[in-house]
Amino acid sequence: MMVAHSGVSLGDATAFRKPNVGFASSSSAFDGSGGGAAAKQALKKGPWTAAEDAILMEYVRKNGEGNWNAVQKNTSLARCGKSCRLRWTNHLRPNLKKGSFTQEEESLILHLHAQLGNKWARMAAQLPGRTDNEIKNFWNTRIKRRIRQGLPLYPNGITAQKQTASSPMQPQPQPIAPAAIRGWPPLPIQNRTISTFFDPAAALSPSTNSLMSPHSPTILSPKAPVLNSHYDLDNSSFPGFASTPQASPLISPSSCSFQFSPFNSNHRDLTIQWPGTVYDTLLKPAGLPSNHLFLSPPGEKHVFHDKPEHETSPGVSMPKRSGNIELLVNPLEPAEALTWNENLQKYSDLFNLPNEFSLKPAHAWDIADCSYNSCPETVPGMKNQVKDVNDQANNEISKLLQSITTPGDIPEGFNNLVDSRSLPPLDLGSGVVVTEDSLGLDMHQIASIFQADPGSSDTNRQAASCTWDNVPRMC
DNA sequence: AATATAAGCAACCGCATGGTG
C-alpha cells in the first residue's frame, strides 16, 4: 500500500501533489516562482502548478504550438519541451473534452481497438476532444477489470481485426453476437477515412438511396450510400455538428469541422472530410508531398501556408491562408520521392482539370487551437459559416467531378494510384453484411474502370459480399 | 475509524520518426 499525503489541498491544481516532486538534473531547490538563469538549468518534474500552466498558455498564445524546447529557454518555466508539449496536448488545449467518456465514445473505443489495437493516437483522432492518454488509461483500466472478471476483452459482436505482436494486451477474436453497442455505428476505419460517423443502418436503408451527383453516374451507382451522409447542422447532438446522417441529393462530406484560434481571429481553418470513396481516390494523387489536397474553387483567393520553395509550383503563390476548402485525402501513402512540381504536372494532366482548378498541397496544419465543437459560442454565426461552406463544398465537388475525365477515359498511369494493399474485410460489427447489392456498387464496372484483378473480384463475389479486400482496388 | 484494495489519472521514459543542415 502506497499512499502519499502531501498535506496540501489535493483538489487544487496549484498544489504539489507528489512528495517526490523534483528536478531532472539538479539538487537545487525550485521555489515555484520562476527564477533566473540558474533555475532554468534544473528542469522540474511532477505535477504542474496553475502558475506553470499560465506561463505555458501565455507562451502558446504568443508563439503558437510547437518548438516546445523554446518554452524553457524563453520563459521562466523550468520544464522540458517534452513535458510542455504533453501538458498542452493533454490538459491545456482549448478544444479538449473533459469528463467521463460517453457511452457512444466507449463503444467507439471498443470498435476502434478491435480494428487498430493499441494505436491510441489513431483512436484519439477519431474522438474529438479526447487524448490518446485518456483513451489509453480508459482501456488499460477496462482491461484490468475484464481480466479480473474473467470476461472477454470485447463485448459480443466486436471482433478483433488487427493483431500486432508488440502488445501484450492484444485481444483475441470473440464470437459474433448481438451487442449492446449495436446502436452505435461502428467505424470501417481500415486505414482509410470512410466516414467518421457512418451509420450503416441508415446507409443501407432505401431512404438514403437518393441521387448522387448527376455528374458521376458512371462512377458510382445512384444507390451508393456512403456518400449520402449529410450532417444536419441544425440538429446536432453535440455542439456544432450533427450526428444524424441525412439523405442528400448531393455528395456531402462525412464530417465538417471548423477550427479557429481563440487567440488570433485571422487564424482559422476549415476542414471538410469526405467519405473514403472513389472520390477520394480520384482526388488522391499518391505521392503528393502531403496527404492533403486542395481543391481551390475558381476565383477564390488562395491562402496557404508557406511552403518550401522546392514544393511550390511555378506561379503558385503561397501566402498565408485565411480559409479554404480542404479535401482530406486518405493518409495512406507516404510521399513518394517526387518533387511537388512533378506531381503537380502529373496529376493535373491525369485529372484533366480545367484551368480554374488547381491542385495544391496543404502544408501540415499548424493549429488546432479550438474546434467549433468545444467553443461555438465564441464565434457567433460560425454554425452558419460551416453550413455555408458545406454547401459550397457540395457545389465544388460537383464541379470537380464534371471536370474530371470520365472513368472510361482514365488515362494510363491511373492504376499507379490504386492502392493494392490488402485490407481486412469490412466488418460493420453489428451483423450487417455489406453486400455489393446493398452498397449499390457495380463491382464489375468498377473493376473494369480500375482494371482490378477480375479473379480476386470473383472470389469475393462468390462469397456474396463486398469486402475491403477488393474495394481498395478502386479506392 | 482505520486500513486495504481498486480505480482513475497525470506524468515520465525510451524509442521511433521525420526534418534539417
Place this chain on the structure above:
DNA sequence: TCACCATGCGGTTGCTTATAT
C-alpha cells in the same frame, strides 16, 4: 550520408481518490 534536433507514440510508473473490509 550522417548527426542532430524536435516531435510524437506507446508503455509504464506512481500518485490521488473511491470503495470495500
